[in-house]
Amino acid sequence: MSSSRWALSGRWGVDDARCGELLTLVVDRASGRVEEVLSGLGSSANAGDLCEQRHGGETSILAPGYVDLHVHGAAGFDFADGSDEAFSVICRHHARFGTTALCATILASSPEATLRAIEVGRQKLGLVGRGARVVGLHLEGPFLAPERAGAQPPEHLRAPDPLLLEELLAAAAGGISLMTLAPELPGALPLVERLVDAGVVVSMGHSSATYEQACAGIAAGCRLGTHAFNAMRGLHHREPGLAGALLTRDELVAEVIADGQHVAAPVLEILWRLKGQRSEPGAADVGHGKLALITDCTAALDAPAGGARLGNTSVQVNDGAVRLPDGTLAGSALTMERAVSGLATMTSASWEAARGAASRTPAALIDAPLGGAEVGAVADLVLYDGEGALEQVFIGGAPQLAAREEEKR
Numbered sequence: 505m506s507s508s509r510w511a512l513s514g515r516w517g518v519d520d521a522r523c524g525e526l527l528t529l530v531v532d533r534a535s536g537r538v539e540e541v542l543s544g545l546g547s548s549a550n551a552g553d554l555c556e557q558r559h560g561g562e563t564s565i566l567a568p569g570y571v572d573l574h575v576h577g578a579a580g581f582d583f584a585d586g587s588d589e590a591f592s593v594i595c596r597h598h599a600r601f602g603t604t605a606l607c608a609t610i611l612a613s614s615p616e617a618t619l620r621a622i623e624v625g626r627q628k629l630g631l632v633g634r635g636a637r638v639v640g641l642h643l644e645g646p647f648l649a650p651e652r653a654g655a656q657p658p659e660h661l662r663a664p665d666p667l668l669l670e671e672l673l674a675a676a677a678g679g680i681s682l683m684t685l686a687p688e689l690p691g692a693l694p695l696v697e698r699l700v701d702a703g704v705v706v707s708m709g710h711s712s713a714t715y716e717q718a719c720a721g722i723a724a725g726c727r728l729g730t731h732a733f734n735a736m737r738g739l740h741h742r743e744p745g746l747a748g749a750l751l752t753r754d755e756l757v758a759e760v761i762a763d764g765q766h767v768a769a770p771v772l773e774i775l776w777r778l779k780g781q782r783s784e785p786g787a788a789d790v791g792h793g794k795l796a797l798i799t800d801c802t803a804a805l806d807a808p809a810g811g812a813r814l815g816n817t818s819v820q821v822n823d824g825a826v827r828l829p830d831g832t833l834a835g836s837a838l839t840m841e842r843a844v845s846g847l848a849t850m851t852s853a854s855w856e857a858a859r860g861a862a863s864r865t866p867a868a869l870i871d872a873p874l875g876g877a878e879v880g881a882v883a884d885l886v887l888y889d890g891e892g893a894l895e896q897v898f899i900g901g902a903p904q905l906a907a908r909e910e911e912k913r
C-alpha cells in the first residue's frame with residue numbers, strides 16, 4: 505500500500521517569506537513531512553486525486569505549530585510529578601491549543617523529585633505520537649534568588665551547587681534544553697559556562713540581578729530571560745536591572761506571558777517594539793525576533809475541581825489568573841493559542857508576527873522542530889478556519905483534534 509498523503513490548504517499565516525500566500529501543503533503521513541508545496545488550492549491532479557484527505561481552503565489560515573519553552577502542566581497534572589501519565593496528559597492537552605513542541609518545565613523541587621522527572625522526560629524526548637513533542641526539559645531552578653521565588657517553593661531553592669548540577673546533567677544525558685537561574689547568586693556564572701558547554705540555553709530569571717549583573721550573565725553565555733518583568737527587578741530609570749537588560753541587549757530572547765495579567769498591555773507594547781520582529785512581513789530576509797511567547801501554564805488549566813496546583817502547592821484560579829493563597833501569581837492557565845491572540849490584540853504586533861513569536865523565535869532558540877511551507881519541513885502545523893477558530897493541529901502530519909462531527913456524536 506502506498507503511503508497516504510493529505511493536502512492542507514490555507515493562507516500562510518506567519519511573518520516569513522511566504523506570508524499571506526494561499527498554498528497547499530501535501531503531507532506524507534508516513535514520514536510526517538511536507539512532500540510538496542503547491543500554489544493556491546493545488547490542481548486536482550496534484551492534490552485532489554493523490555491525496556486521501558483535504559483540509560482547509562481559501563479562507564483558512566495555515567501556520568507553523570507553536571513551540572512553548574515554558575510550560576508546567578495542564579488538566580490537574582504537573583511535569584514535576586515525574587509520572588508517565590503527567591507527561592502524556594499535559595502533552596495531549598496542550599496540543600489541542602496549537603502547541604506542537606514544548607519544553608517540559610520542572611520547577612524547583614527536591615533533587616530526588618527533579619531526577620525522577622528528568623528520568624521520565626528523557627524517555628519522552630523526540631517521541632511523536634499523540635500530543636506535543638517533548639523537545640527538552642526546562643529546569644526552572646533550583647538556583648534561584650529566594651526573594652524572587654514567586655510561586656517557587658522556597659524550601660527547594662539552592663545556592664549554586666556544581667556537584668548537584670553535574671548530577672542533573674548526567675541524569676538528563678543531553679535532555680536539558682533550558683535552565684533558569686539567578687546570575688547574581690555567588691557561584692552562578694561558572695555554572696552558566698558549564699551549562700553552555702553542555703549545550704544548554706541558560707535563562708536568567710527569578711532574580712534580583714542589577715543591570716551590571718545581568719550583563720555579566722550575558723558575558724558568561726546567558727541567552728534568554730524567564731517571563732520578562734515577572735519575578736525580577738522592575739525597570740527603574742537609575743537601576744534598569746534584568747528587565748532593562750532584556751529590553752536593550754540583543755543577545756537575549758525574552759519570554760513573556762501575554763495573558764493580560766502578568767504584564768500590562770503598555771509594557772507588552774514596549775517589549776514588542778524592542779524585541780519583536782523588526783522586518784516587514786513578506787520580506788525575503790526576516791531574521792528571528794527576540795520575543796518568545798510562553799504559557800507558563802500550570803496544572804490549573806482545565807483542572808478537575810480541587811486539582812489546581814503548581815508542583816505540590818495548591819493554587820486558586822479566578823478570572824483566568826492563577827494565584828497562591830497569598831495572592832502571588834503562580835503561573836497561568838494560558839494556552840499558546842491565547843498567548844498569540846493576547847499579543848496580537850494588546851500590542852501593535854500583527855497576527856502573523858504574533859504567530860512567529862510563538863513558533864519561529866522559540867524554535868530557533870533551542871533548535872526545535874518547526875513546521876514550514878517548504879519541502880522536507882516537519883508537518884507540525886496549525887490550521888484556523890475562516891472565523892479564526894483553531895480547526896486542526898498536526899504534529900508530524902497526525903491530526904490532534906477529533907473531527908468536529910465526531911465530537912458532536
Ligand SMILES: [Zn+2]
Pocket residue numbers: 644654710730731735
Ligand atoms: Zn517562574
